[in-house]
Amino acid sequence: MRDVAIEAVSLRKVYGTDQHAVVALDDVSISIRKGEFFTLLGPSGCGKTTLLKMIAGFETPSEGNILLNGHDITEQPPNRRPVNTVFQSYALFPHLTVRQNVGFGLSMLGRPAAEIDEVVNRALGLVKLEAMADRKPQQLSGGQQQRVALARALAPSPEVLLLDEPLSALDLKLRKEMQTELKRLQLELGITFIFVTHDQEEALTMSDRIAVMSSGNLLQVGTPKEIYNHPVNRFVADFIGETNFIPAQVAGTTATIGGDIALPVDPASPQGSHTLAVRPEHIRIVPSGAEATLRALITESVYFGTDSHVRLRLANDIELVARFQSDEAGGDAPPVDTEVGLIFAPGALQVLED
Amino acid sequence: MSAGEEKTARGETRSMWLLSSPALIILIFAAAGPLLIMLVYSFLAPGKYGNVVWEFSTDAWVSTVLTRDIFDGTLSLADAHLKIFWRSVKLSLITTFFTFLVGFPTAWFIATRQERSRAALLFLITIPFWTNLLIRTFAINQIIRTEGMLNTFLLWLGVIDEPLILLYTDFAVFIGMTYVYLPLMVLPLFAAIDRFDMRLIEAAYDLYASRWQVLRKVILPIVKPGIIAGSILVFIPSLGAYVTPRILGGGRNMMIGNFIEMQFGPGRNWPLGAALSVLLLVIVAAALIVYTRAATKEGPHG
Known part of the structure; x- marks a missing residue:
């Protein structure tokens, strides 16, 4: 267990009392490895921010413990924890310059001025803000303020860096830039990052591992690939990416949809009445004459440049969404009302418990 | 700046002064006026039954912090x-x-x-x-x-x-x-x-x-x-x-x-x-x- 940075043990958080009690975290246990980019993903109110605040020390758990490098820090106040936060609102000190903001943590730790100067210069270099060192935060753009917040949290060399939806206030282009930037910094510094977001795309592109949360529960922990390709339940599949859900009867290796269409599924699938999930990009559209698993009618087609989103209707009126990749010849999806054949990629059909 | 622009600029300045004149008049009479009277009175001599006698004197200012000995007239801190x-x-x-x-x-x-x-x-x-x-x-x-x-x-x-x-x-x-x-x-x-x-x-x-x-x-x-x-x-x-x-x-x-x-x-x-x-x-x-x-x-x- 030497490579575990943060260990949460049966964390529970209840707000209010008795009848009005709200459970923000319900028995959450999690292990976050050293040097890992770990993302807490979920819709607002799922408890991800509560968990982050507990690791930072701003919330105390009703039950359970938090360990940092094997030491119990549950009772330690935030200023005693070698953990720093990049706040959603940045929370930069308006009365201090960029340099003083970045040096704040070290000066509170009572480090000598020469050391602070050196570390601050290095941190500002890391986020490419040397030129802004003597400005006040109000004189910077949103993206620059974000970088100052990052440098300020990194300057004291924390064991763990917490990031509370730090990119949500930036516009799309800047957000993409900062995603790459954050990933680069994390690899360069080797610090454990715990990142909170409700943006599944952000989570997939940046993380080593993702924890998907919903209403105070931890649903699934895994690498982006595991989570995307093997969601444990319908909520995870629905929250991450786009998915077709079809009610199905599973018996052995066959799932029956719409009463009479039989599809092959993994033998380890749960048996009985469940949901069949299939990602749009795992459905291949072929001409009606070719060999195919299913026949369908195109009812709608929307062009997106790299691909077209195609709505299909099976016999029994079951609807599916699929992607039709554009090719270099500019080949487009077949027109509406065309009959086509569908082929499913191996492992594309998954049986999920609700 | 052309002559015409200069003229309108001057006109604007004049109307600004005109508009603020009521406030200025009140300020002059109600704030600066009494202060000026105080300043003038402080350089006059006291009258026997209050009020002032119109002759220049710095006695008042001297006696704010100093006091004159009744007998030998020497000054010391009050x-x-x-x-x-x-x-x-x-x-x-x-x-x-x-x-x-x-x-x-x-x-x-x-x-x-x-x-x-x-x-x-x-x-x-x-x-x-x-x-x-x-x-x-x-x-x-x-x-x-x-x-x-x-x-x-x-x-x-x-x-x-x-x-x-x-x-x-x-x-x-x-x-x-x-x-x-x-x-x-x-x-x-x-x-x-x-x-x-x-x-x-x-x-x-x-x-x-x-x-x-x-x-x-x-x-x-x-x-x-x-x-x-x-x-x-x-x-x-x-x-x-x-x-x-x-x-x-x-x-x-x-x-x-x-x-x-x-x-x-x-x-x-x-x-x-x-x-x-x-x-x-x-x-x-x-x-x-x-x-x-x-x-x-x-x-x-x-």
Whole structure:
């Protein structure tokens, strides 16, 4: 267990009392490895921010413990924890310059001025803000303020860096830039990052591992690939990416949809009445004459440049969404009302418990 | 700039002056006028039954801080006058400091309440303004006098064996002024704290600041404009206070305000009263300039 940075043990958080009690975290246990980019993903109110605040020390758990490098820090106040936060609102000190903001943590730790100067210069270099060192935060753009917040949290060399939806206030282009930037910094510094977001795309592109949360529960922990390709339940599949859900009867290796269409599924699938999930990009559209698993009618087609989103209707009126990749010849999806054949990629059909 | 543009610009300037003339006239007559009269009177000689005699004299100015020996005419420092000046400045400073000490937690408490209770609490803070200052000061008098409520209560508790003599001391004046001027400190502090972003406390706390450091390095520097405004609003009226020292300080514990009033009343020395008034004005203005300069210049590392 030497490579575990943060260990949460049966964390529970209840707000209010008795009848009005709200459970923000319900028995959450999690292990976050050293040097890992770990993302807490979920819709607002799922408890991800509560968990982050507990690791930072701003919330105390009703039950359970938090360990940092094997030491119990549950009772330690935030200023005693070698953990720093990049706040959603940045929370930069308006009365201090960029340099003083970045040096704040070290000066509170009572480090000598020469050391602070050196570390601050290095941190500002890391986020490419040397030129802004003597400005006040109000004189910077949103993206620059974000970088100052990052440098300020990194300057004291924390064991763990917490990031509370730090990119949500930036516009799309800047957000993409900062995603790459954050990933680069994390690899360069080797610090454990715990990142909170409700943006599944952000989570997939940046993380080593993702924890998907919903209403105070931890649903699934895994690498982006595991989570995307093997969601444990319908909520995870629905929250991450786009998915077709079809009610199905599973018996052995066959799932029956719409009463009479039989599809092959993994033998380890749960048996009985469940949901069949299939990602749009795992459905291949072929001409009606070719060999195919299913026949369908195109009812709608929307062009997106790299691909077209195609709505299909099976016999029994079951609807599916699929992607039709554009090719270099500019080949487009077949027109509406065309009959086509569908082929499913191996492992594309998954049986999920609700 | 072409000739035409210049003409319209000049026209605009003229109409601006015209529009602000009512305010300017009021200011000249109501503010600058009386000050000018004071300045002129301070260089005249006192009349026998009050008023002034129209002959130039610097006697009034000399006697603000110096006193002429009746027998040999030598000048020496006027201890009595200086004592009054010193008491005024000292009491005003202590009052300002204590209103801050009490006012800051009060303002913080109000600013961190819910919207509805906040309005109610602010309303309560302003309630004393509804009652005449004289009546409120007499109420304090009733509380702290030798047979008053405070002593009766403390005797009943057994904390003291004999009544405390509070009335007609500097301490009584201090209590009265702190009570009277406290709202003037709380309101600007509240306004500053209300604008303060509480998330900065979390940020500082996260960056290894102790509670004391959060207060000193983050909260106080950011709400400083409120502290400066509150201090000015308390210090200036304290220095010129008249009613409170008169009622709670008695005849012996005079402050500048009472001393000036005396020159226009029983003292029958209008030029001295005028000179003292101008001097008070200069002291206040100088103190203000020095204080605001120091307070705004001082950086976060100060």
